[in-house]
């Protein structure tokens with residue numbers, strides 16, 4: 001498969017390693033300064049860039065009939081527009097806040113736990129995410145997906161960053177050293193606590209998931225998620 005990388009930073013480089021190992025070819029490494037893009041040279045594009053560039057990268061790929069996988073976080077105010085464009089052009093698009101298999105299982109576990117805790121108001125739920133100090137956005141996209149999973153299965157209607165006031169689901173963001181990504185969901189009661197936690201040990205799991213999604217989307221049209229790729233029901 002001929003893969004174009006939009007963004008060749010920490011993730012772009014890791015995706016290159018994983019893609020080459022799986023027998024793919026990297027035909028372009030595109031950043032914010034790339035003047036011309038040859039969309040005919042690629043079978044699929046993978047975008048791990050920056051919040052301000054992601055939407056434009058995604059729409060250019062859709063306009064040029066190139067299936068696009070995006071893992072960039074922090075641009076989701078425009079997600080609905082990307083979906084509408086993809087549907088109108090009969091394109092192929094996957095966004096995931098986290099491409100790793102482990103986190104996608106963790107998302108399912110989080111939804112299941114939220115359903116079980118629904119009628120137990122004595123437990124207060126909170127979320128914590130820890131990432132490396134170069135991360136631009138907070139809270140992480142993964143933490144937002146976890147919060148949305150809890151909200152759709154509970155009485156909460158919104159989340160808030162670093163705010164413990166009543167009524168909203170609090171998310172705490174920490175930036176520590178080179179941490180690849182740690183997410184914890186805690187249900188706390190005066191007598192005990194329940195905690196579920198996912199710890200990424202490196203970026204390989206994210207990269208493998210993104211390349212797997214790129215392999216999966218070839219020949220398909222539509223807007224998909226990692227639940228579709230991983231066949232999680």
Ligand SMILES: NC(=O)C1=CN([C@@H]2O[C@H](COP(=O)(O)OP(=O)(O)OC[C@H]3O[C@@H](n4cnc5c(N)ncnc54)[C@H](O)[C@@H]3O)[C@@H](O)[C@H]2O)C=CC1
Pocket residue numbers: 006007008009010011012030031032048049050051052053054057070071072073074096097098099100206
């Ligand atoms: N969904 C997932 O599984 C994961 C998502 N991420 C997200 O991926 C994004 C990138 O993460 P890193 O590689 O760690 O960041 P990074 O800062 O190491 O690399 C970003 C790269 O994007 C390039 N760039 C900036 N504007 C661009 C544009 N308009 N078009 C193309 N390239 C552009 C920069 O030159 C830089 O090399 C972040 O939003 C991060 O949150 C990171 C890990 C996993």
Ligand SMILES: O=C(O)C1=N[C@H](C(=O)O)C[C@H](O)C1
Pocket residue numbers: 073097098131135136139140141142143180181182
């Ligand atoms: O920026 C990162 O590094 C990561 N970003 C994603 C997020 O915002 O959730 C996924 C992963 O946690 C690493």
